[in-house]
Amino acid sequence: MFSKSCEYSIRAVLYIYKNTQDGNKISIEKVAGAIGTPRHFTGKLLQVLAKQKIISSVKGPNGGFYIAPNAPEIRLSRVVEAIDGPEIFKACALGLKECSEDHPCPLHQQYKGIREQIKNMMEDQTVQQLGKKLGEEKVFVKNENYPE
Amino acid sequence: MFSKSCEYSIRAVLYIYKNTQDGNKISIEKVAGAIGTPRHFTGKLLQVLAKQKIISSVKGPNGGFYIAPNAPEIRLSRVVEAIDGPEIFKACALGLKECSEDHPCPLHQQYKGIREQIKNMMEDQTVQQLGKKLGEEKVFVKNENYPE
DNA sequence: AATAATAAGTATAATTATATCCTTTTATCT
DNA sequence: AGATAAAAGGATATAATTATACTTATTATT
Numbered sequence: 001m002f003s004k005s006c007e008y009s010i011r012a013v014l015y016i017y018k019n020t021q022d023g024n025k026i027s028i029e030k031v032a033g034a035i036g037t038p039r040h041f042t043g044k045l046l047q048v049l050a051k052q053k054i055i056s057s058v059k060g061p062n063g064g065f066y067i068a069p070n071a072p073e074i075r076l077s078r079v080v081e082a083i084d085g086p087e088i089f090k091a092c093a094l095g096l097k098e099c100s101e102d103h104p105c106p107l108h109q110q111y112k113g114i115r116e117q118i119k120n121m122m123e124d125q126t127v128q129q130l131g132k133k134l135g136e137e138k139v140f141v142k143n144e145n146y147p148e
Numbered sequence: 149m150f151s152k153s154c155e156y157s158i159r160a161v162l163y164i165y166k167n168t169q170d171g172n173k174i175s176i177e178k179v180a181g182a183i184g185t186p187r188h189f190t191g192k193l194l195q196v197l198a199k200q201k202i203i204s205s206v207k208g209p210n211g212g213f214y215i216a217p218n219a220p221e222i223r224l225s226r227v228v229e230a231i232d233g234p235e236i237f238k239a240c241a242l243g244l245k246e247c248s249e250d251h252p253c254p255l256h257q258q259y260k261g262i263r264e265q266i267k268n269m270m271e272d273q274t275v276q277q278l279g280k281k282l283g284e285e286k287v288f289v290k291n292e293n294y295p296e
Numbered sequence: 297a298a299t300a301a302t303a304a305g306t307a308t309a310a311t312t313a314t315a316t317c318c319t320t321t322t323a324t325c326t
Numbered sequence: 327a328g329a330t331a332a333a334a335g336g337a338t339a340t341a342a343t344t345a346t347a348c349t350t351a352t353t354a355t356t
């Protein structure tokens with residue numbers, strides 16, 4: 001469905017939200033540890049999320065990543081588009097470059113509704129909504145204690 | 149959504165069906181040419197599809213791949229499972245190993261219905277149904293003359 | 297026996313995922 | 327104020343996976 005980068009990014013963003021509403025910031029180390037993703041790769045993802053203003057970061061001691069409590073709603077679609085690109089919501093089920101109403105692939109009619117639902121789901125869900133429901137620690141690691 | 153291997157395989161199977169109902173057989177060369185996939189890679193895919201009895205093949209002059217006119221319905225899900233594996237229909241949207249009703253990821257409730265629809269779509273659609281609708285030549289290449 | 301085609305195994309390339317290393321920023325401590 | 331250390335940022339390197347190509351062997355048909 002989505003790339004690993006994208007899956008990791010969503011998990012990271014949710015975790016960061018949940019754990020920085022008190023004004024704290026959180027390090028790459030802790031994020032990666034908590035969501036069960038590789039440290040350095042996670043760092044790179046957070047970097048692009050920060051550059052895209054999806055999350056905030058500050059350098060230096062006591063620095064880290066965070067999402068401001070008053071930040072506007074962040075839709076999951078924004079994360080997906082930042083990482084996997086927006087085309088992912090338009091892709092043909094059979095991989096055709098030019099699959100459309102005019103030139104539909106054999107699955108087009110059946111698939112387009114589903115694809116639309118996926119898009120809607122990601123546009124509807126916000127980091128804030130989903131993040132609130134998260135447990136505190138190691139939430140995504142082997143699902144041990146998740147969700148709360 | 150699906151891997152390229154899987155997309156190619158579905159395209160190939162549909163094309164083979166469409167073009168072998170008259171008792172003909174068709175070579176890898178022609179399949180790959182018609183559906184716009186790399187020759188050798190396509191050969192390998194057809195190999196596994198044949199081994200899985202999804203399609204038939206005969207060697208030698210006038211040999212090639214085919215689907216018998218009286219072959220039982222082949223559901224697209226069978227192709228997907230042969231190439232990408234059956235787990236693809238159970239995968240978590242956020243990539244968690246153990247996402248389930250008991251340990252749902254934050255998107256589980258929203259996603260499970262969609263995933264189910266994808267599965268149903270692939271289980272409902274058969275090669276025979278979809279194949280019949282196909283055009284004759286180069287059907288998937290740049291969508292030039294597809295569908296009929 | 298010759299041929300034409302598949303079958304199979306291995307090799308290369310591209311992409312994606314991951315790790316390393318160095319730089320820059322900045323808070324804190326002296 | 328200056329030194330230090332903690333953190334992200336950025337560039338580049340390696341590994342794994344996926345996609346693709348090549349080469350040889352095998353088999354069915356004529």
